[in-house]
Amino acid sequence: MNNRKKIFTALLCVTISSLFLLTSLYVDFDIAGHFEGFYLVKEKTGRKYEFMDHLFVGREKQVVFAVDLSNNYFKFTRRLLPKHNENFNHLHCDWNPKDGNGMVSSYFADGTALVTYLGRYLDNDKEVHGLFVGGGLPETIESNVNYNMNNSGMTYFDGRRWYHIWCSVNEGIGSAISDTTLTPTKWEFLGSHVDKRSSENVIISSSHKAVIDQIPVRIDRKIHFSSGNPYFNLEIRITNIGTSPLSYSYLYGDEPWVGYYGTSLGDTGWVKDRIVNYEEMIDASKYSYVGIADIGNRVIGEQPVYTNLANFIEWFGPERPMFAYFTNDMNRLPGAGKKIPLESNERFVGLIWQRMLAPLESSTIKIAVGMARFNPKTGIPEKPATRWE
Numbered sequence: 001m002n003n004r005k006k007i008f009t010a011l012l013c014v015t016i017s018s019l020f021l022l023t024s025l026y027v028d029f030d031i032a033g034h035f036e037g038f039y040l041v042k043e044k045t046g047r048k049y050e051f052m053d054h055l056f057v058g059r060e061k062q063v064v065f066a067v068d069l070s071n072n073y074f075k076f077t078r079r080l081l082p083k084h085n086e087n088f089n090h091l092h093c094d095w096n097p098k099d100g101n102g103m104v105s106s107y108f109a110d111g112t113a114l115v116t117y118l119g120r121y122l123d124n125d126k127e128v129h130g131l132f133v134g135g136g137l138p139e140t141i142e143s144n145v146n147y148n149m150n151n152s153g154m155t156y157f158d159g160r161r162w163y164h165i166w167c168s169v170n171e172g173i174g175s176a177i178s179d180t181t182l183t184p185t186k187w188e189f190l191g192s193h194v195d196k197r198s199s200e201n202v203i204i205s206s207s208h209k210a211v212i213d214q215i216p217v218r219i220d221r222k223i224h225f226s227s228g229n230p231y232f233n234l235e236i237r238i239t240n241i242g243t244s245p246l247s248y249s250y251l252y253g254d255e256p257w258v259g260y261y262g263t264s265l266g267d268t269g270w271v272k273d274r275i276v277n278y279e280e281m282i283d284a285s286k287y288s289y290v291g292i293a294d295i296g297n298r299v300i301g302e303q304p305v306y307t308n309l310a311n312f313i314e315w316f317g318p319e320r321p322m323f324a325y326f327t328n329d330m331n332r333l334p335g336a337g338k339k340i341p342l343e344s345n346e347r348f349v350g351l352i353w354q355r356m357l358a359p360l361e362s363s364t365i366k367i368a369v370g371m372a373r374f375n376p377k378t379g380i381p382e383k384p385a386t387r388w389e
Contacts, residue, residue, distance in 0.1 A: 027051050037138055087111070089228035090199040100129035100192040103137075104202050104225050104232070113157040114165070114230050114371060118204075118223070121168040122185075129189040130206035131221040131234065133254075133369070134168025149261040156309065156371055164261045165311050165371045169254050170330055173238070175213045176247040176354050182210050187219065200227045215242035217357075224389050231312075231370020233389055238365070240357035248357065250365065252313070253330060253350030259294030259307035264347040266306035268297040269326035270381050278341055279334035282324040284351075289314035290324050291372055292349050293381045300343045308374035310381035313351060316366040316388045321351040 027040075028050045042049055088109050095102035101119030108114075119128045120135020128134065136152035151157075154166035174181035192206035202225040210217050220237040240246045258267050269276030270293045276282075277299045282290055291312035296302035315321060327334050328344035355363050366388060372381040 039138070091202050091225055091227050092199075093194065093197050093202040093204070093225075095192075095194050095197075095204055097191070097193050100131075100189055100206050101127075101135070102204075103135075104204075104223075106225060106227065106230070108228065111159045114154065115151070115157070116154045116166075116225075116232060117152060119206075123168075123183050124185055126185040128184045130184060130187075130192060130208060131204060131223045132169055132171060132184050133166055146260070146262040152261065153256070154311070154369075154371070163259055163307055163309055164257050165309065166256045166369065167254055167261075169252065170348075170350070171252050173210055173212065173217070173219065173248055173250050176249040176356075177213065179249075180212075181249070181251065182212065184208075186210065190218075195222070201225070209241075212246060212248055215240065215244055215246045217241060217246065217248070226389060229370070229386075230372075230384050231368045231386060234367050234369060236365040236367075237362055238355075238357070239362040240359055243359050245359070246357045248355060250353040250355075251350060252365075252367065253348055255330060255346040255348045256292050256311055258292050258311055259309055264345045266294045266296045266302055267292050267347045268295060268342055269293075269347075269349060270310060272383075273380070275380060276326050276342070278339050279327045280325065281334050281336075282326070284315070284321045284324045287324070288316075289368075289383055290326070290349055290351075291381060291383070292326075292347065293372075293374065295374060295381075297342055300341045310372040310374060312368075312370060312372045312381075312383050313349065314368040314383065314386055315351070316368070317364070319353060319355075319363055319365050322354045323350070323352040325350055 028048060038051070040049055040051055090107050092105045092107070093102070103115060103117045103120070106114045116133060117135035119130050119132050121128055134153055136149065150164045151162040153164065153168055156163045156165050172181040172183040187208040187210045190207040190209055192204065195203040195205055203222065205220065205222045208219040208221070210219060218239045218241050222235045224233040238248065238250070255264065257264055269280070270291050271282060271287050272289070275293070277297050289312050291310050293310035294306040295308055296304045296306050323333065325334055326342060327348050327350070328340065328342060329346065330348040330350060353365055357363060368386045370384065372383045375382040
C-alpha cells in the first residue's frame with residue numbers, strides 16, 4: 001500500500017470514529033425489534049436525541065423526523081394476500097414478547113371492530129412493558145391530532161370512524177400503610193409470552209416484580225380475548241415473595257375520555273340501575289361493575305348530543321374492591337356528604353383493592369374491561385353478557 005492510500009485509509013478511519021463518537025454523544029439508539037419505522041425524537045431534558053424503531057403515546061410532541069413503515073407495510077401485504085370473506089367474528093394479535101407490548105384487534109361480523117393497545121405508552125416519561133391498556137400505532141401518534149388519537153387505548157371502529165373507549169390505564173400497587181404507589185414503569189419487567197393465539201382466542205401473559213415497604217412482590221398478569229366479545233378478561237395475581245407480611249393497595253382506573261379523545265365533555269358515571277352524575281363511592285358488595293358513558297351530564301347542563309358509547313369494568317370472584325368510585329380527580333376520593341357534579345376534564349372511574357398477604361401467600365384480582373352500549377328504553381348503558389374464562 002502506497003503512502004497516499006495509507007493516508008486516505010487513516011483519514012477514513014478517523015472520520016468514521018469521529019462520526020460514531022459524535023453520534024453517541026448526541027443520539028441514543030432504541031431498536032427494540034418493532035421495525036415500525038424510523039423515528040428521531042428529542043429528549044425532554046438535555047440536548048440528546050433518540051433514534052428508535054417504534055413510537056409510543058407520550059412522545060408525539062418530541063418527534064423531529066419520522067419515516068413510518070407500518071401503514072405502508074400493511075397496505076402492501078393486504079394487496080398480496082388472497083381475498084377472503086371476513087364477515088365473521090375473529091381476532092388478530094400482534095405482540096412483541098421481548099419488549100412486552102402490542103395490540104389485539106377484535107373484528108365483528110357486522111364490519112365493526114374493537115382494538116386494544118397494550119403497553120404502548122409512557123408512564124413517568126418511561127416506556128411501559130406488559131399487559132397495561134394504552135398506546136396506539138405510530139401513524140396515529142405521530143400526527144399529534146386528537147381526532148386521530150381516538151384510535152388509541154381501547155378504540156371502537158363503527159365502519160366509518162374511530163371512537164375512544166379507554167385511555168392509558170392508571171394502574172399501580174403500593175403500600176396500604178404509607179400510601180406510596182408504584183406505577184408500571186417502577187416495576188421490574190420479567191418477561192411476557194403469548195400462551196394462545198388463534199382467530200377465536202388470544203391469551204397473553206406478562207410477569208413483573210415490585211418492592212413495597214422493602215418487601216418484594218411478584219405480579220403475574222394474564223389477559224384473555226375471545227372472538228365476538230367486546231371486552232377482555234384480566235387476571236392480576238399478586239404474590240408476597242418476601243419473609244414479612246405485606247399490606248398492599250392496588251388501583252385500577254382511568255379518565256377514559258369516552259367518545260372523543262382529549263375531552264371528558266358528556267362523560268358521566270353509570271352502574272346497573274342508574275346514571276351517576278356526581279362524585280360518588282359505589283357499594284362494591286351491591287354492584288359488580290361500574291363504567292363511564294358519553295351521554296351528557298344533565299345536572300351541569302350537558303345536552304344529549306354525544307356518542308352514547310360507554311365502557312365498563314366488572315369484577316369477579318371473592319376479591320372484591322374495597323372502593324369503587326367516580327371522581328373529578330384520580331388523586332382524590334369522593335368526600336362523604338358532598339354533592340359535587342362530575343364536570344372536570346378528567347372524570348375518573350376507579351377501583352381500589354386492599355389486602356394483607358403473609359409470606360408466599362397470593363391473591364388474585366379478576367376483572368373484565370370493555371365496551372357497553374346505551375339502551376334508549378332504560379336511559380342506561382347495557383353491559384354485554386360476560387363470563388370469566
